[in-house]
Amino acid sequence: MPEPNYDEGAAIAPTGAGGAVDLAMSxxxxxxxxxxxxxxxxxxxxxxxxxxxxxxxxxxxxxxxxSALVILFLVLISIWPSxxxxxxxxxxxLAKAQEGSQPGHPFGFNGQGCDVYTRTVYGARxxxxxxVLATLGxxxxxxxxxxLAGFFGxxxxxxxxxxxxxxxxxxxxxxxxxxxxxVTSNTVWPVIGFMVLLGWPQLSRIARGSVITAKQNDYVxxxxxxxxxxxxxxxxxxxxxxxxxxxxxxxxALGTYISLEATLSFLGVGLKxxxxxxxxxxxxxxxxxxxxxxxxxxxxxxxxxxxLAFIMLGDAVRDALDPKLR
Amino acid sequence: xxxxxxxxxxxxxxxxxxxVETVDAATEAEAxxxxxxxxxxxxxxxxxxxxxxxFPLTQGILFKKQVGAVKxxxxxxxxxxxxxxxxxxxxxxxxxxxxxxxxxxxERATAGEVFYKGQDITKLSxxxxxxxxxxxxxxxxxxxxxxxxxxxxxxxxGEPFDxxxxxxxxxxxxxxxxxLLDVVGLNPEYINRYPHQFSGGQRQRIGIARGLALNPExxxxxxxxxxxxxxxxxQVINLMEKLQxxxxxxxxxxxxxxxxVRHISDRVGVMYLGKMAEIGTDTQxxxxxxxxxxxxxxxxxxxxxxxxxxxxxxxILTGDVPSPAxxxxxxxxxxxxxxxxxxxxxxxxxxxxxxxxxxxxxxAAHESACxxxxxxxxxxxx
Numbered sequence: 001m002p003e004p005n006y007d008e009g010a011a012i013a014p015t016g017a018g019g020a021v022d023l024a025m026s027x028x029x030x031x032x033x034x035x036x037x038x039x040x041x042x043x044x045x046x047x048x049x050x051x052x053x054x055x056x057x058x059x060x061x062x063x064x065x066x067s068a069l070v071i072l073f074l075v076l077i078s079i080w081p082s083x084x085x086x087x088x089x090x091x092x093x094l095a096k097a098q099e100g101s102q103p104g105h106p107f108g109f110n111g112q113g114c115d116v117y118t119r120t121v122y123g124a125r126x127x128x129x130x131x132v133l134a135t136l137g138x139x140x141x142x143x144x145x146x147x148l149a150g151f152f153g154x155x156x157x158x159x160x161x162x163x164x165x166x167x168x169x170x171x172x173x174x175x176x177x178x179x180x181x182x183v184t185s186n187t188v189w190p191v192i193g194f195m196v197l198l199g200w201p202q203l204s205r206i207a208r209g210s211v212i213t214a215k216q217n218d219y220v221x222x223x224x225x226x227x228x229x230x231x232x233x234x235x236x237x238x239x240x241x242x243x244x245x246x247x248x249x250x251x252x253a254l255g256t257y258i259s260l261e262a263t264l265s266f267l268g269v270g271l272k273x274x275x276x277x278x279x280x281x282x283x284x285x286x287x288x289x290x291x292x293x294x295x296x297x298x299x300x301x302x303x304x305x306x307x308l309a310f311i312m313l314g315d316a317v318r319d320a321l322d323p324k325l326r
Numbered sequence: 327x328x329x330x331x332x333x334x335x336x337x338x339x340x341x342x343x344x345x346v347e348t349v350d351a352a353t354e355a356e357a358x359x360x361x362x363x364x365x366x367x368x369x370x371x372x373x374x375x376x377x378x379x380x381f382p383l384t385q386g387i388l389f390k391k392q393v394g395a396v397k398x399x400x401x402x403x404x405x406x407x408x409x410x411x412x413x414x415x416x417x418x419x420x421x422x423x424x425x426x427x428x429x430x431x432x433e434r435a436t437a438g439e440v441f442y443k444g445q446d447i448t449k450l451s452x453x454x455x456x457x458x459x460x461x462x463x464x465x466x467x468x469x470x471x472x473x474x475x476x477x478x479x480x481x482x483x484g485e486p487f488d489x490x491x492x493x494x495x496x497x498x499x500x501x502x503x504x505x506l507l508d509v510v511g512l513n514p515e516y517i518n519r520y521p522h523q524f525s526g527g528q529r530q531r532i533g534i535a536r537g538l539a540l541n542p543e544x545x546x547x548x549x550x551x552x553x554x555x556x557x558x559x560x561q562v563i564n565l566m567e568k569l570q571x572x573x574x575x576x577x578x579x580x581x582x583x584x585x586x587v588r589h590i591s592d593r594v595g596v597m598y599l600g601k602m603a604e605i606g607t608d609t610q611x612x613x614x615x616x617x618x619x620x621x622x623x624x625x626x627x628x629x630x631x632x633x634x635x636x637x638x639x640x641x642i643l644t645g646d647v648p649s650p651a652x653x654x655x656x657x658x659x660x661x662x663x664x665x666x667x668x669x670x671x672x673x674x675x676x677x678x679x680x681x682x683x684x685x686x687x688x689x690a691a692h693e694s695a696c697x698x699x700x701x702x703x704x705x706x707x708x
Contacts, residue, residue: 051476218472219482222536225430226486227459236485240476 054320064316070309078125085121089114089276098292107298110281111288119276120298126277127306130188130195131258137196138257139250142203147242149204150211151234157208164201172198173263180269191270195257206249210242217241248318255310262303278303357445357454371576372406372429372462372544377438379424383651396651398424400600401438403677406544411570411577413591413608415584415623419647421600422580423467426548429578430464431455442544460490463537467549469529473521479532480517483507486539493540506535509572510565527558531565538569546578551586563590584627588612596620599658600650602677606692614689616680616699619659625704639704657697665698673697 058064077084092114100108107116149157175198183190214220220237228236264270265279266286273280278299285295380395399421406412416422427433428448429440435448447458466472473482483503487494494502504514510531521529530550537545547566551559563586569575581587587594588608595605596619604617615621622641629635643662648654654661660670680699683691690701 217474218466218468219474221427221432222464222466222472222533223485223489224432225459225464226489226536226540227456228485228489232489236477237474241474 054317057320058316061316061320063312064320067309067312067316070305071313074124074128074306074309077121078128081122081125085118087115087118089119089122090274091115098288098295100292100294108292108294110295111284111292116281116295116298119281120278120302122276123278123281123299124302124306126188126271126275127258127261127303130192130261131254131306131310133188134192134195134199134257134261135250135254137192138199138203138253139246141196142200143207143243143246145200146204146207146209147211147234147239150208151215151230151238160204160208164204167198167201170198172260173267176260176264177267177269180264186272186275188271188275191261191264194264195260199253199257202253203246203249207242207246210245211238214238214242244321248314248321251314251317252311253314255307255314258310259303259307354452354454357450358457363443369408370405371408371443372578373439373441374405374425374429375403375439375441377402377425377428377440378436379421379428379433380436394651397600397653398650399428400650400653402597402600402602404595404602404605406576406578408543408576409570409574410592411579411590413587413594414578414580414597415582415587415594416597417582417623417647419650420597421650422582422597423548425597426464426546426578426580429546430462431458456490460493460540461542462544462546463540463542465530465533465537465545465547465550468553469526469533470553472533473529475521478518478520479503479507479524482521482532483535483539486536490540502539506539507532509538509569510535525558526554527561530554530558530562534562534565534569538573541573542575544576544578546580548580549582550579552581552583559586566590584612584624596623599647599653601658602695603659604692604694604696605677606694607689610689610692613703614692614701615704616683616690616692616694616701617659617696618663618665618698620694621702621704641704657695659696665696667698669697 092112093109094113096109096113097111098109099113102108105115105117107120110116110119145160149160176194179194179197180190215238217237220233223233223237261270261277262279262282265272265277266283268283270279271277281299282296282303285292285299289296377399378397378401379399380397382392383394383396384390385393402421402425404412414422414425424433428435431447431450438448439446440448442458442462445454445458447455447462450458477485480500480503483506484499487499487502500517503517507514507516512528512531512535516524521532524532530553534550550566551562554562566577567590570577577590579587579590591608593605593607594611596603596611596617598619604611604615604620611620612624615624618641622643625639625641629638641664645662648658648661654671656669656671656673657663657666657675660666663670675695675697677693677695679691680694680696682699685691688701
């Protein structure tokens with residue numbers, strides 16, 4: 001056998017990754033972005049996958065850092081609200097109804113004389129729980145159904161596409177008013193169930209589309225040509241490459257589910273007292289907006305910041321996972 | 327409006343799902359045994375007979391009605407001999423890549439047979455099909471999409487061993503992958519790298535290493551170098567020739583670059599609009615073409631010598647390739663052919679040695695699907 005000349009490809013190829021590394025050397029920043037070429041290794045000395053490339057981009061994106069910190073904070077206080085609020089959200093004193101900010105009660109009191117600060121902190125738990133659980137349900141159901149439809153195609157795919165069309169035709173708020181008004185349960189589950197029921201078609205379309213795109217890639221054909229089974233093609237080749245859009249859309253949708261929960265609670269069909277939720281507080285405060293605006297502004301502000309944080313996180317993740325923006 | 331049925335296409339693309347035919351164990355074992363038997367050099371290893379692939383055109387959303395078909399491949403026959411390279415050339419859309427997919431059973435043929443060692447692989451399924459897939463492998467056109475970006479090179483080249491565990495015992499696989507990397511001229515230490523860390527030429531070598539992993543007998547190359555730089559093209563082609571000698575491979579080499587096909591091929595087939603127009607050895611096709619389409623194709627090859635270029639006759643075809651959904655009657659090439667006569671629109675010319683050359687010992691006596699086949703040397707014409 002002749003002496004192997006390993007670097008001939010990289011040395012001759014004008015578009016060789018070796019050349020890319022040389023170019024990048026002149027700009028310190030883009031050296032970080034160029035994963036190690038065959039001639040030189042990356043800064044970390046080991047190869048990076050697209051996911052770790054995305055993580056690398058995200059770490060220096062201020063939008064991501066701020067929104068991630070906000071979300072981290074929200075998750076912490078929804079697990080341990082007593083960390084920053086010592087009171088009881090259901091401990092109310094009617095004598096103090098609608099009173100403004102006082103020492104020990106920075107946000108004032110609501111119409112029932114409950115501490116607005118404590119209620120706002122405790123309300124995070126419901127919002128985050130509804131958002132996260134509804135998103136999980138939607139993502140799992142939507143991506144499994146849509147992914148299988150996209151992969152197998154045929155009649156099942158056509159059937160599922162028509163079903164999603166039907167669900168898209170249902171106005172969310174109207175559907176909520178109709179379906180949830182008959183529910184008497186006092187828990188968050190009916191609301192989550194409703195969101196999953198109306199939310200999965202969106203994710204299923206995204207998953208179907210990205211599976212169809214991934215399926216047409218030559219590496220899937222190559223795996224089939226090797227005799228790979230369907231489950232192998234789906235799990236090893238298609239799923240990892242089709243997951244990114246699903247994650248992005250799910251992250252953005254999480255924010256909208258939180259605001260949908262508030263909307264439904266505001267309309268009186270979502271969560272019901274004594275559950276502590278931003279939507280319930282906004283709803284009950286809305287009548288007193290002229291006399292005591294603080295009752296409305298604090299929970300509404302918390303809701304706005306939370307939704308914004310999730311949407312910005314989704315945006316940042318989408319940018320990081322899109323190789324065309326790199 | 328008619329549109330290409332996405333569903334129909336998807337159903338075709340997943341043959342494993344739709345396979346309902348059950349082959350009894352005895353015939354299957356027989357088929358596997360036949361597939362594993364060796365074939366002598368110079369004997370036909372792959373025989374393609376009247377291969378047809380029509381993609382249905384459907385109308386309607388809920389109730390689909392077939393309104394026609396794109397006749398991507400419409401009756402193609404050829405033989406591939408053990409150890410040879412058969413080049414298939416033709417312009418874009420003539421069905422070359424569909425032929426490759428049919429040979430790989432990535433698409434199911436509408437009609438016709440592909441015999442591999444006497445077994446019709448278009449009808450096989452299950453264990454027998456898997457055994458065929460071990461022996462027929464493919465190198466893809468685009469090295470940027472043919473490697474999974476989320477797998478390391480070691481996983482990509484090692485995947486054939488995961489699917490066919492009998493080829494290499496588990497502990498032996500890493501060494502095998504490194505050997506393969508070495509065979510295709512890549513550093514075995516690259517085993518843990520990801521595809522995006524390589525250049526196009528290196529990626530194509532990885533694709534070739536994956537194709538070689540199972541030690542196949544036939545490799546179908548679907549435009550393996552058209553996405554590469556000219557300098558890298560030469561390296562990859564030379565590597566493929568070296569591997570052919572080393573592993574005794576047979577290639578079906580699909581391309582639209584006539585010079586590369588001539589360089590690598592022993593025999594060449596020219597395709598036009600889903601049919602084989604002419605087939606013969608490389609000298610017969612390049613120096614003694616008898617089909618007008620081949621002559622037009624060859625006259626378009628750039629000639630580097632300006633002196634030779636002066637006196638050369640260029641055959642400029644008018645019009646576009648007709649739609650494969652509605653091909654011309656009779657000879658498919660007649661709408662653009664300068665020799666076309668009444669007969670061409672009524673009679674389909676068969677792919678056979680033209681009558682006027684039959685029994686003669688001239689290089690022009692090779693199969694050509696033309697009623698008015700005559701020799702015309704367009705390359706050396708001065």
